[in-house]
Amino acid sequence: MAKTTAETILNIARAEVGTQATNYKRCKYNTDFYGYVVSASWADWCAVFIWWIFNKAGAADLLYVKTAGCGVLGSAFYNRGRFKTGGYRAGDVVFFHWSNEMSESVPITYTLDHVGIIEKVNSDGSYTTIEGNTGGGNGAVMRRTRYASQISGVARPDYSGSQVAVDVAMVKTVQSWLNSAYKAGLYLDGIYGGRTELALIKALQTELNRAYHAGLAVDGIYGEKTYAAVRNLQQGSRGDYVKVLQGFLICKGYDTGGFDGIFGARTTSSVRAFQSRNGLVVDGIAGKKTFWALTQ
Numbered sequence: 479m480a481k482t483t484a485e486t487i488l489n490i491a492r493a494e495v496g497t498q499a500t501n502y503k504r505c506k507y508n509t510d511f512y513g514y515v516v517s518a519s520w521a522d523w524c525a526v527f528i529w530w531i532f533n534k535a536g537a538a539d540l541l542y543v544k545t546a547g548c549g550v551l552g553s554a555f556y557n558r559g560r561f562k563t564g565g566y567r568a569g570d571v572v573f574f575h576w577s578n579e580m581s582e583s584v585p586i587t588y589t590l591d592h593v594g595i596i597e598k599v600n601s602d603g604s605y606t607t608i609e610g611n612t613g614g615g616n617g618a619v620m621r622r623t624r625y626a627s628q629i630s631g632v633a634r635p636d637y638s639g640s641q642v643a644v645d646v647a648m649v650k651t652v653q654s655w656l657n658s659a660y661k662a663g664l665y666l667d668g669i670y671g672g673r674t675e676l677a678l679i680k681a682l683q684t685e686l687n688r689a690y691h692a693g694l695a696v697d698g699i700y701g702e703k704t705y706a707a708v709r710n711l712q713q714g715s716r717g718d719y720v721k722v723l724q725g726f727l728i729c730k731g732y733d734t735g736g737f738d739g740i741f742g743a744r745t746t747s748s749v750r751a752f753q754s755r756n757g758l759v760v761d762g763i764a765g766k767k768t769f770w771a772l773t774q
Contacts, residue, residue: 481638482537484569490531491595491608491619499523499616506530507610511546523617524593525551527610528571531595532635540635541571548573548590549583555633556584556672559729563587563631564700565774570596570632572607574624581630586676586699588630596632597621605629644670644731651737652725656681659718670729678725679704679773685719700773711764715741723764726772727752 499505503521507530511523526546532538542554552573555561561584566572572595575581575588583590594609605624611617646668653674656662662677676698683704686692692707711723721739727748728734735744746762753760756771 481636482532482535482540484635484637486535487531487537487569487595487635487637488597488608490534491597494527494531494610494619495608495621496619498618499611501616503611503616505617511544522546522611524548524609524611527619528593528595530610537635540637541633548593549581551593552581552590552631552633553583556586559670559672559675560634560636561586561631561672562634562774565771566596566599566605566626566629566632568596568598569637570634572596572605572624572632573630574628575630584631584672586631586672590630594622594624644668645728645733648728648737649674652678652728655721655725655737660684674729675773678722678729681718681725682708682722682769685717685722689717689719700770705766705770708766708769711741713741713743713746713762720745723749723769723772726769730772 502517502519503523504517505523507526508516508521508523510530511526525548529538529541529544532541543550545551552561571593573590574592576591577589579589581587581589594607596605597608598606600606607622607624609622610619612620649668649670650666653664653666656677657664660681664674664677679698679700680696683694683696686707687694690709694704694707711720717739720741724734724737724745728737732748732752734748735742749764750760750762753768758767758771
């Protein structure tokens with residue numbers, strides 16, 4: 479798979495700001511995508527623009543699929559565990575919803591009606607984005623200010639330096655445990671996709687309910703109630719709650735020294751390494767912020 483950086487992608491997108499389509503969605507993005515000049519009312523091109531900038535960088539395969547459909551694009555990332563509903567950052571491919579209907583493509587969020595790319599996370603909680611096929615009419619490439627209430631979620635491409643190697647055999651072990659302990663119904667493929675992530679969050683919610691009577695809905699959504707219910711784990715902790723933590727770390731590519739429910743020295747080292755890589759306080763204690771980051 480080709481590699482590129484978020485900044486390379488953003489620089490290509492920035493250079494396109496102000497480009498407009500002419501009548502019936504005619505633009506270079508559609509021409510390059512379809513291989514011929516397209517002039518048709520059906521030819522919406524927001525997802526096409528995303529493909530175009532990645533293709534320009536020689537990294538179109540980071541999107542997993544060539545599609546003009548927002549739902550298909552989002553689903554491709556969701557199935558690989560790279561669709562996030564929080565912790566947004568520059569370089570994320572961001573999906574918007576214009577209604578509060580739930581998505582059929584990505585079942586954990588709202589519909590995917592439009593797509594762009596996040597250029598900047600602003601201090602007031604808003605996001606500066608670059609989007610194609612926006613602004614009405616035939617559409618243009620524009621820089622927009624968007625808010626979390628409009629965002630369904632983001633796809634996070636595997637940019638250079640953004641991921642550590644994953645032990646496929648260990649991920650299969652985690653999946654097998656989720657099936658036996660929580661009836662997750664996962665295929666043992668060693669891939670940390672959306673369904674495995676969903677199963678781990680459900681397992682976390684189940685263990686918080688069992689150990690702390692948290693009263694959480696076991697829905698696989700790491701929302702405010704789940705965040706608030708998390709209790710600290712640290713060296714010396716034991717049990718299935720620790721196994722959930724180890725499962726997240728293993729699926730993220732960290733070596734916990736086993737998948738045994740014992741928070742030992744190797745699990746501590748993995749927590750510290752994860753915290754360092756993700757800009758968290760490096761204390762080796764898995765609390766609310768560490769669990770939240772593990773689900774992103």
